[in-house]
Amino acid sequence: MRTAAVVGTGLIGTSVALALTAQGVTVYLRDTDVTAVRTAAALGGGLAETPPGPVDLAVLAVPPARIGATLRQCQQADLAHSYTDVGSVKEQPLRDIEELGCDVARYIGGHPLAGRERSGPLAARADLFDGRPWVLTPSKETDTETLNRALEMVALCRAVPVVMEPRAHDHAVALVSHAPHLVSALMAARLEGAADTATRLAGQGVRDVTRIAGSDPGLWIEILGANATAVADVLAGLADDLGETIAALRALAAEDEAKRSGGVDGVTGILRRGNAGHARIPGKHGAPAARYEAVPVVVGDQPGELARLFADVGASAVNIEDITIDHSPGRPAGLIELMVDPAAAEGLVHDLRRKGWNVQR
Amino acid sequence: MRTAAVVGTGLIGTSVALALTAQGVTVYLRDTDVTAVRTAAALGGGLAETPPGPVDLAVLAVPPARIGATLRQCQQADLAHSYTDVGSVKEQPLRDIEELGCDVARYIGGHPLAGRERSGPLAARADLFDGRPWVLTPSKETDTETLNRALEMVALCRAVPVVMEPRAHDHAVALVSHAPHLVSALMAARLEGAADTATRLAGQGVRDVTRIAGSDPGLWIEILGANATAVADVLAGLADDLGETIAALRALAAEDEAKRSGGVDGVTGILRRGNAGHARIPGKHGAPAARYEAVPVVVGDQPGELARLFADVGASAVNIEDITIDHSPGRPAGLIELMVDPAAAEGLVHDLRRKGWNVQR
Numbered sequence: 001m002r003t004a005a006v007v008g009t010g011l012i013g014t015s016v017a018l019a020l021t022a023q024g025v026t027v028y029l030r031d032t033d034v035t036a037v038r039t040a041a042a043l044g045g046g047l048a049e050t051p052p053g054p055v056d057l058a059v060l061a062v063p064p065a066r067i068g069a070t071l072r073q074c075q076q077a078d079l080a081h082s083y084t085d086v087g088s089v090k091e092q093p094l095r096d097i098e099e100l101g102c103d104v105a106r107y108i109g110g111h112p113l114a115g116r117e118r119s120g121p122l123a124a125r126a127d128l129f130d131g132r133p134w135v136l137t138p139s140k141e142t143d144t145e146t147l148n149r150a151l152e153m154v155a156l157c158r159a160v161p162v163v164m165e166p167r168a169h170d171h172a173v174a175l176v177s178h179a180p181h182l183v184s185a186l187m188a189a190r191l192e193g194a195a196d197t198a199t200r201l202a203g204q205g206v207r208d209v210t211r212i213a214g215s216d217p218g219l220w221i222e223i224l225g226a227n228a229t230a231v232a233d234v235l236a237g238l239a240d241d242l243g244e245t246i247a248a249l250r251a252l253a254a255e256d257e258a259k260r261s262g263g264v265d266g267v268t269g270i271l272r273r274g275n276a277g278h279a280r281i282p283g284k285h286g287a288p289a290a291r292y293e294a295v296p297v298v299v300g301d302q303p304g305e306l307a308r309l310f311a312d313v314g315a316s317a318v319n320i321e322d323i324t325i326d327h328s329p330g331r332p333a334g335l336i337e338l339m340v341d342p343a344a345a346e347g348l349v350h351d352l353r354r355k356g357w358n359v360q361r
Numbered sequence: 362m363r364t365a366a367v368v369g370t371g372l373i374g375t376s377v378a379l380a381l382t383a384q385g386v387t388v389y390l391r392d393t394d395v396t397a398v399r400t401a402a403a404l405g406g407g408l409a410e411t412p413p414g415p416v417d418l419a420v421l422a423v424p425p426a427r428i429g430a431t432l433r434q435c436q437q438a439d440l441a442h443s444y445t446d447v448g449s450v451k452e453q454p455l456r457d458i459e460e461l462g463c464d465v466a467r468y469i470g471g472h473p474l475a476g477r478e479r480s481g482p483l484a485a486r487a488d489l490f491d492g493r494p495w496v497l498t499p500s501k502e503t504d505t506e507t508l509n510r511a512l513e514m515v516a517l518c519r520a521v522p523v524v525m526e527p528r529a530h531d532h533a534v535a536l537v538s539h540a541p542h543l544v545s546a547l548m549a550a551r552l553e554g555a556a557d558t559a560t561r562l563a564g565q566g567v568r569d570v571t572r573i574a575g576s577d578p579g580l581w582i583e584i585l586g587a588n589a590t591a592v593a594d595v596l597a598g599l600a601d602d603l604g605e606t607i608a609a610l611r612a613l614a615a616e617d618e619a620k621r622s623g624g625v626d627g628v629t630g631i632l633r634r635g636n637a638g639h640a641r642i643p644g645k646h647g648a649p650a651a652r653y654e655a656v657p658v659v660v661g662d663q664p665g666e667l668a669r670l671f672a673d674v675g676a677s678a679v680n681i682e683d684i685t686i687d688h689s690p691g692r693p694a695g696l697i698e699l700m701v702d703p704a705a706a707e708g709l710v711h712d713l714r715r716k717g718w719n720v721q722r
Contacts, residue, residue: 113562113564116721125721127659133561133562135562162558162561162562164558168556168558168559171559172555172556172558172559172562173562175551175552175555175559176552176555176559176560176562176563176564176567177562177564177566177567179548179551180548180566180567180570180571181566182606182628182631182632183544183547183548183570184566184569184570184635185631185632185634185635185636186544186599186602186603186606186631186635187540187541187544187599187638188634188635188636188637188638188639189599189602189631189634189635189637189638190536190540190595190598190599190638191536191537191638191639191641191642192634192637192638192641194533194536194537194638194641195529195533197523197525197529197533198529198532198533198536198537199537199641199642199643200494200523200643201474201494201496201523201533201534201537201538202537202538202642202643203474203537203538205538205541205542205545205572205573206537206538206541206642207642208545208569208570208572208573209541209544209545209569209570209572209573210541210635210638210639210642211566211569211570211639212566212569212570213635213636213638213639214635214636214639214640215632217629217632217633217636220632221625221628221629221632224610224613224628225613225624225625225628228610228611228613228614228624228628229610229611229614231610232607232610232611232614234551235603235606235607235610236607237551238547238548238550238551238603239600239603239604239607241547241550242547242596242599242600242603243600245543245547245596246593246596246597246600249585249589249590249592249593249596250589250590250593252585252586252589253589253590253593263586263589264582264586267543267582267585267586267589268578268582270543270546270547270550271543271546271576271578271581271582272578273546273549273550273553274545274546274547274549274550274571274574274575275546275549275574275575275578276549276550276553277548277549277550277551277552277553277555277571277574278549278552278571278572278574278575279575280552280553280555280560281552281560281563281567281568281571282560282561282563298488302680303675303678303679303680304675304678306671306674306675306681306684307671307672307673307674307675307676308675309671310667310668310670310671310672311668311671311672311675312668313667313668314664314665314667314668314669314672315668317664317665318664319663319664320664320667323667323684360477360484360486
C-alpha cells in the first residue's frame with residue numbers, strides 16, 4: 001500500500017492516518033469540518049488535499065448512519081480502488097450500501113476495537129490500535145484485493161485482524177459491550193433515590209458493576225440505536241433469567257421447606273452460570289483470566305508509598321500484569337494486589353517481605 | 362472496656378480479637394472448632410479459656426442463622442454483660458432473638474463492612490476494620506450501656522460507626538451489595554454459551570461489570586438466603602426498568618419515526634438515570650467520586666516500567682489515590698491512569714513529561 005485516504009478526521013480516522021503515515025503511506029485527509037482536517041494534518045496525519053488519482057484504500061471514519069451515503073459519494077468521485085469503514089456496527093451500513101447501489105465488491109466492513117474517553121483529532125494516537133482486535137466483515141461480493149488491502153492496513157496499524165460475518169459481529173458487540181453498558185446503567189439507576197446511609201456502605205463490587213454507567217448518554221444512544229435489535233435480544237434473555245431469579249429469591253424466603261429448597265437451587269444455578277460466563281472472558285493478551293496470581297500488599301496512604309513498593313518490585317525484576325487497589329470508603333490503608341506470573345509469585349513475596357512489606361499471602 | 366469474648370474465631374471474629382487485644386483488652390476465645398480457637402490464640406487473638414466471670418462485651422461472630430441460638434446459650438451461661446454480632450443481615454436474627462426469649466436489652470446488632478476473599482482465622486488481620494463503616498442496629502429495647510460498649514468496640518477496631526434500623530440496613534446492603542452481585546452474575550451468564558470470537562472482543566467494560574460474578578456461589582447463597590425478600594424487591598424494580606428498556610430498544614429499531622423517537626427518549630432516560638445513580642456512590646474516604654483527576658500515562662509491558670513510573674511520581678511527592686490499568690487483549694503497551702488531587706495534576710503532568718513519559722492529557 002502506497003496511498004490511502006481517510007474520510008472523517010475524528011479520533012479514529014486521525015489515529016489511522018497517523019499510524020499509516022508513520023509506516024510510509026501517503027495519506028490524504030478529508031472531513032466536512034475544515035478545522036478537523038487542518039488539525040489532523042498539523043499533527044502529522046497526512047495531506048489536507050485531494051489525491052491526484054485513486055488511492056489504494058479509503059478509510060471511511062464517519063458515523064454508521066452515514067457510511068452508505070459517504071461510500072456512494074466517494075465511489076462516484078473515484079477516490080480509491082478499495083474502501084473500508086471503522087463503524088461500531090456492521091449489518092445496517094452494509095444494507096444501506098446495497099440499497100444505494102454502491103460497488104460492493106470493492107468494499108469491506110471494519111471495526112477496530114479501540115477508543116478513548118476523549119474524542120476528536122487532538123485525542124488521536126498512532127499507537128491507538130497496537131495489539132487490539134480489528135474486526136473485518138467481508139461480504140460474499142468483497143473481492144480478494146480489497147480484503148488484502150484491508151488486512152495490510154490492519155497490519156500497518158499493528159492491530160490483530162479478526163474476520164467475522166456482519167451479523168455475528170453485531171451480536172458479539174451487543175453481548176460483550178452494548179448489553180453490559182445498559183446492565184450497568186440499570187443497576188446504577190437503582191441507586192438514584194437511595195439514602196446516603198445506604199450509598200455510604202457501597203464497596204468495590206457495586207463500584208465495578210456501575211463504573212461504565214457514568215459514561216456519556218449522547219454517545220451511547222448513537223451506538224445502541226445502530227444495534228438496537230441485537231442488544232434487545234441479549235437483554236430479553238437476561239430478563240427471563242432475572243424473572244426466574246426473583247421467583248427463586250421469593251421461594252428462598254418461604255416458610256415451606258420444599259419451596260425453600262427450590263429457591264436455593266434456582267439462586268445457586270444463576271450464581272454458577274455467572275461463574276461459567278465469567279470464566280469465558282479471556283485475560284490480558286488473550287490468555288485465560290486465571291493465568292496470573294495475586295500478591296496482596298498492605299500500603300499506607302502517604303505520598304511515595306507506591307513508588308517505594310514498585311521500586312522494590314522492580315528490583316525483583318518481576319513483570320506486573322495488573323494491579324487492583326482496594327479503596328473502600330474511609331479506609332486509610334490500602335490493599336494492593338499485584339497480579340504476576342504464578343512462577344514469579346513466591347520469589348516476589350519473599351523479596352517484598354524481606355524489605356519489610358506486609359504481604360498478605 | 363477491659364474484657365471481651367469472641368464467639369466464633371473465623372476471619373471476622375479473629376480480626377476483632379486481634380484488634381481488641383492490640384488495644385489492651387483481655388479477650389476470651391470460643392469456637393466449636395478447637396483448631397480454629399487454637400489458631401486464633403496462637404496468632405495473638407487472646408486466651409482459649411472460659412472467662413472467670415461475665416466479660417464486658419461478647420461478640421458473636423457466627424453465621425446469621427445461628428446468632429439467636431448462640432445468644433440464648435451465652436446469656437444462659439452469663440458469658441457477658443452486653444452482646445453484639447457481626448452478621449451481614451440484621452432483621453431475621455433480631456426476630457430469632459425475640460422468639461427465643463433472649464434478653465434483648467443487652468443485645469445490639471452489628472455489621473462491619475469489611476472482609477477478604479479468604480476466610481478462616483489465618484486470614485485475620487488486626488487492621489481489617491481500619492476506617493471501614495461498621496453498622497450498629499440498636500432495637501427499641503437495647504440499653505444505653507450496651508450501645509456504648511458496642512461503640513467502644515467499633516472505636517477500638519478503628520472503624521466508623523453508622524447507626525441504622527435493622528430493616529434499613531438490610532435494604533441498604535440488598536441495594537449496594539447483594540443485588541449488584543446477582544446483576545453481575547446475570548450479565549456473566551449471558552456469556553456462558555458465547556462464541557470465542559465474541560468473548561475475544563471483550564474490553565474493560567464487561568470485565569468490570571462481571572468481575573464479582575467470579576465469586577464463590579456457596580458463600581453467596583448463604584448471604585442471599587438471609588436477605589432474599591429485600592434483594593428480590595430491588596431486582597423487581599430493576600426488572601420493570603429492564604422491560605421498559607427492551608421495549609425502547611425495539612422501538613429504536615422501528616421504521617416509524619414517532620416510534621423511533623420514543624425509543625430514543627426511553628433509552629436516553631435509563632442512561633441518564635444510570636449517570637445519576639453512579640454519581641451517588643461516594644469516592645474514597647467518603648468523598649464524592651469526581652474529586653480526583655485522571656493523569657493517563659502510556660507505559661511499556663516490560664519489567665521495571667511501573668517501578669520507574671512510580672519512582673518518578675514519588676519524586677513529585679504527589680499522592681496517588683487510585684490506579685487503573687488498561688489491559689485489553691493483545692495490547693503490548695498499557696495505559697495507566699493515575700488518579701490524583703486536581704490541584705496536583707498539572708504539576709505531575711509537567712514533571713512526568715520532563716522525565717520522558719508519554720502523558721496523554
